[in-house]
Amino acid sequence: MVDLHDDERLDYLMSEEQMKIIQSPSISAFSLDAVLLASFTYVPIKRGNILDLCTGNGVIPLLLSRRSKATISGVEIQERIYDMARRNVEINELTEQLTMIHGDLKEMPKQLGNGKFDLVTCNPPYFKTLEPRQQNNSDYLTIARHEIKCTLEDVVKACSILTRPGGKVSMVHRPGRLVEIITLFKKYKIEPKRLQLVYPKKGKEANTLLIEGIRDGSPDLKFLQPLYVYDDDGNYTEDLEEVLYGKTK
Amino acid sequence: MVDLHDDERLDYLMSEEQMKIIQSPSISAFSLDAVLLASFTYVPIKRGNILDLCTGNGVIPLLLSRRSKATISGVEIQERIYDMARRNVEINELTEQLTMIHGDLKEMPKQLGNGKFDLVTCNPPYFKTLEPRQQNNSDYLTIARHEIKCTLEDVVKACSILTRPGGKVSMVHRPGRLVEIITLFKKYKIEPKRLQLVYPKKGKEANTLLIEGIRDGSPDLKFLQPLYVYDDDGNYTEDLEEVLYGKTK
Numbered sequence: 038m039v040d041l042h043d044d045e046r047l048d049y050l051m052s053e054e055q056m057k058i059i060q061s062p063s064i065s066a067f068s069l070d071a072v073l074l075a076s077f078t079y080v081p082i083k084r085g086n087i088l089d090l091c092t093g094n095g096v097i098p099l100l101l102s103r104r105s106k107a108t109i110s111g112v113e114i115q116e117r118i119y120d121m122a123r124r125n126v127e128i129n130e131l132t133e134q135l136t137m138i139h140g141d142l143k144e145m146p147k148q149l150g151n152g153k154f155d156l157v158t159c160n161p162p163y164f165k166t167l168e169p170r171q172q173n174n175s176d177y178l179t180i181a182r183h184e185i186k187c188t189l190e191d192v193v194k195a196c197s198i199l200t201r202p203g204g205k206v207s208m209v210h211r212p213g214r215l216v217e218i219i220t221l222f223k224k225y226k227i228e229p230k231r232l233q234l235v236y237p238k239k240g241k242e243a244n245t246l247l248i249e250g251i252r253d254g255s256p257d258l259k260f261l262q263p264l265y266v267y268d269d270d271g272n273y274t275e276d277l278e279e280v281l282y283g284k285t286k
Numbered sequence: 287m288v289d290l291h292d293d294e295r296l297d298y299l300m301s302e303e304q305m306k307i308i309q310s311p312s313i314s315a316f317s318l319d320a321v322l323l324a325s326f327t328y329v330p331i332k333r334g335n336i337l338d339l340c341t342g343n344g345v346i347p348l349l350l351s352r353r354s355k356a357t358i359s360g361v362e363i364q365e366r367i368y369d370m371a372r373r374n375v376e377i378n379e380l381t382e383q384l385t386m387i388h389g390d391l392k393e394m395p396k397q398l399g400n401g402k403f404d405l406v407t408c409n410p411p412y413f414k415t416l417e418p419r420q421q422n423n424s425d426y427l428t429i430a431r432h433e434i435k436c437t438l439e440d441v442v443k444a445c446s447i448l449t450r451p452g453g454k455v456s457m458v459h460r461p462g463r464l465v466e467i468i469t470l471f472k473k474y475k476i477e478p479k480r481l482q483l484v485y486p487k488k489g490k491e492a493n494t495l496l497i498e499g500i501r502d503g504s505p506d507l508k509f510l511q512p513l514y515v516y517d518d519d520g521n522y523t524e525d526l527e528e529v530l531y532g533k534t535k
Contacts, residue, residue, distance in 0.1 A: 212509045243509035260461045260492035263512045
């Protein structure tokens, strides 16, 4: 039995796999960006430890569980949203592999230990904190989208401390923040290695950036093929359909 | 009359415009990258001052003269190649607008003055200095391709000092050096603003990076549409033909 609260609903996450996810338009609903990150990132396949910061309703751990036998933990600072993530693990019967943690990512090195993870993923808040009146009305969504509880530097610093030397850090963000991301990655010893731009369609500027770095890695950045979301007719491109429904890489 | 030395030859630079260029396979011949940079970069249209560092046989100043009435200077450290650039200005009857300078880019701030240019372009050596035996055999080409006479930091530093506040710096390089370029741009107060990746064809990694920054600009990086050189049949794409032969932007 699924326990749904308020305006929560139960959606299918991946149609052909019968994976389900609880979400709520007013509190937490995953975005395409999380799905893109889960598809883009390297994962250790057979063993290891993965951590997802700013996990929201846990969509990235759920998606990564299809690609990896590693243990996967998710961290969410908002208790109401953490509770959705926890129930999402239960309804998908993944309690053996997935653990959700209610807490602040800045406290995780102390709580989980330094260099314990082979991979740390994060879909962090994208926007710098604005004047209160410009912010989104819902506290839940405001905190998920704006750098209120953590700055980009807090996120990168936590990723760096939690990842083992040679381990990977994967992040999704806005292209306009790339300069900051690269500067912070370098500051915290994460060498950028793979970068992919996502374009809404041909002729538009990129609106999403996927980046993966290696803790203490050597310099050598590769740009993957750009990814287009929609074709000229307004349908998803084949590449995007592969991300959404397709083969796990 | 054109004065050609050794294995120099006179090529048409832009077929429909009757622009000619002296080049030599053993000493200096322009690459697609220079043409891409000349097409990518912002230019002041009606007035102003443009400087091209590492100008080689002067291809970038020649191409920019089609798009701008600004005065354009080129700097080349190798005298033999500088002499080709100088003759290229003459045979195209552009001595009123274009000036070639024989010298070291590191000396240019002293020689030309700080902050005197609205735009500085550069197609610098791409490769870190290798063991002598691994280097290219020709001294001319070795110096053009390897960081022997100048490092990437020398180039960015010179660009920064020579550009006026609010002026632009445009560069072409390998994607693998992006992290360094961004780090150096930030160090020398050039804010990265526009970035374009060039892919040899679909399915391949990007092999060329075009980047433009603004001296003392505010942070906000935009990714332009990716550019493909060849289509699936091995022909130039329409986008590349526009760069090579097409409308000036």
